Amino acid sequence: MSNSRWSPLNWYKQRAQPLDRIAIALLLSFSFAIVVLLSSGNHSAPKVRDFSWDNQQINARDTAFTVTFSRPMDQLSVQQGLQIEPPLPGKFSWAGRRMAYTLNAPVEYGQNFKLSFTGGKERFNQTTQLQPFNTEFSSRDRMFAFIGAVEDQTERLVLVNMTKKENRILTPSNLQVLDFYPYPDREKIAFAAVDRQAENLSPTEQQIYTVTTGIGKAEAGQVELLLDNKTYQNLRFALSEDGQLIVVQRVNRANTNEFDPWVLRPNKPPEVLKTKQPGGEFVITPDSSAIAIAQGQGLAILPLESGAEPLGFLPKFGTVLSFSRDGSKAAMLKFNNDFTRSLFIVNNQGIETEILKITGSIRDAIFDPTQRFLFCLLTELQEGETFKEQPYLAVIDLETAIKKDPKIALKPLVKLPQQREIQVSLAADGRALLFDQTENDPNLAAKSATSLQNSRLWILPTETLLAGDWKAPISPIELMPGFHPRWLP
Known part of the structure; x- marks a missing residue:
């Protein structure tokens, strides 16, 4: 062995x-x-794999972008190396190799942006830097529509592109436009109009149409009838935030007691929402699932499904003026027993806060996109031989009104002529108000030919207000003849 x-x-x-x-x-x-x-380790430099806004056109509802990297990154160095021109203040958050950047405020419309990353380091190898990344994106053009008041624009729908300085008449000359709402994708506008060739030109004879804007694939000016007036008269109407339904108040010509809201959905026949009692002014909720409608001595919340039970009743309030964009707050009007009016903010937990009480009227209230400010159309009661109401625009700082003192939260902005109807519209990015002014002559009938010709559109910049500077003077700028303006989303 x-x-x-x-x-x-x-x-x-x-x-x-x-x-x-x-x-x-x-x-x-x-x-x-x-x-x-x-x-x-891997000696190849890390790089940006995906940028969610790469060469995209974004809108006010696009509040955050994401960036995905090829390898885990040192967060601080990446954040320091991010450059956006013009600047867009925001906040960072991370999940592995994915970075999210949430804007503090909606992106300003009519802007082109450049974004770049330089100098970011890999998390596990501080000597390896991120490959340079450069790209561009843009925001929507600043656009609005209005009803014309002069020459061939008279009572027709006109589209204005302020970014490109272009005007376009959308509706044919035989239709007299009374009201309208742009769709969220901007490709169409829903509008109510009466045919000038009809025997009766009363607003109760209006029909509901859509017209293409030319922003999408379809050419501008293509009109489609959505709802006729043969059996029912069409009264007020509204378009939902998502553009998927239209609600119209209708009354049966043969039986005026049949007075209900109807719902129009794409490719479906109109559907009536039977209510226990007639309703008045209404607002569609931001989630497009219900309407808040004035009924009797309060507000009813009705789901937009036929036969569904009411979601609630608010006996304290007379109408909903507006909802915040996310639906977490509502501006509600209360009529007091002493003939004053109060403006309340009601949140989705049911907490009610009175932020204004006046002897005049509260005609409108619009939340800015950040929900920090409320732009209001108010009137001041003026005593004399007869009582007169002086309309004016104002803004309320909601944080001050709710947490501190409502009396110091109100800032008057612009006094307006005494007129029956005033349309106010806040831009989607919150940076400008549009409003109209009509001839101040009590001897002129509302919307007469003379008063229409003297209607003017005005724009009021609001950037200094949103930045917190309430002392800086701001003045409205006259734009053009016209009335009833609305910003495109």
């Missing part, structure tokens, strides 16, 4: 053939090389 001990090395020396020795040597070499590569 041999005294030598067995070992892999002895076996290798005694039994292994030359070819075996070569194969084993190569295997050991490859293993060593793999270990070296793994220990030294």
Whole structure:
């Protein structure tokens, strides 16, 4: 018996053939090389794999973008290396290799932006820097529509692109436009109009149409009838935030007691919402699932499904003036027993806060996109031989009104002529108010030819207010003849 001990090395020396020795040597070499590569890491520079706004056109509802990197990154160095021109203040958040950037305020419309990353480092190898990344994106053009007041624009729908300085008449001359709402994608506008060739030009004879704007694939000016007036008269109407339904107040011509809201959905017949009692002014909720409608001595919340039970009743309030964009707050009007009016903010927990009480009227209230400010159309009661109401625009700082003192939260902005109807519209980015002014002559009938010709559109910049500077004077700028303006989303 041999005294030598067995070992892999002895076996290798005694039994292994030359070819075996070569194969084993190569295997050991490859293993060593793999270990070296793994220990030294990947020497290729990390890069941006995906940017969610890359060469996109964004709107006010696009509140955040995401960036995905090829490898885990050092967060602070990446954040310091982000450049956006013009600047867009915001906040960072991370989930693995994905970075999110949430804007503090909606992006300003009519802007082109450049974004770049420089100098970001890899998390596990601080010597490896991010490959330079440069891209662009833009915001929607600043656009609005209005009803014309002069020459061939008279009582027709006109589209204005302030960014490109272009005007376009959308509706034909035979239709007299009374009201309208742009769709969220901007490709169409829903409008109510009466045919000038009809025997009766009363607003109760209006029909509901859509017209293309030319922003999408379809050419501008293509009109489609959505709802006729043969059996029912069409009264007020509204378009939902998502553009998927229209609600119209209708009354049966043969039975005026049949007075209900109807719902129009794409590619479906109109559907009546039977209510227990007639309703008045209404607002569609931001989630497009219900309406808040004045009924009797309060507000009813009705789901937009036929046969569904009411969601609630608010006996304290007379109407909903507006909802915040996310639906978390509502501006509600209360008629007090002492003939004053109060403006309340009601949140989705049911907490009610009175922010204004006046002897005049509260005609409108609009939340800015950040929900910090409420732009209002108010009137001041003026005593004399007869009581007169002086309309004016104002803004309320909601944070001050709710947490501190409502009396110091109100800032009057612009006094307006005494007129029956005033349309106010806040831009989607919150940076400007549109409003109209009509001839101040009590001897002129409302919307007469003379009063229409003297109607003017005005714009009021609000950027300094949103920035917190309430002392800086702001003045409205006259735009053009016209009335009833609405910003496009």
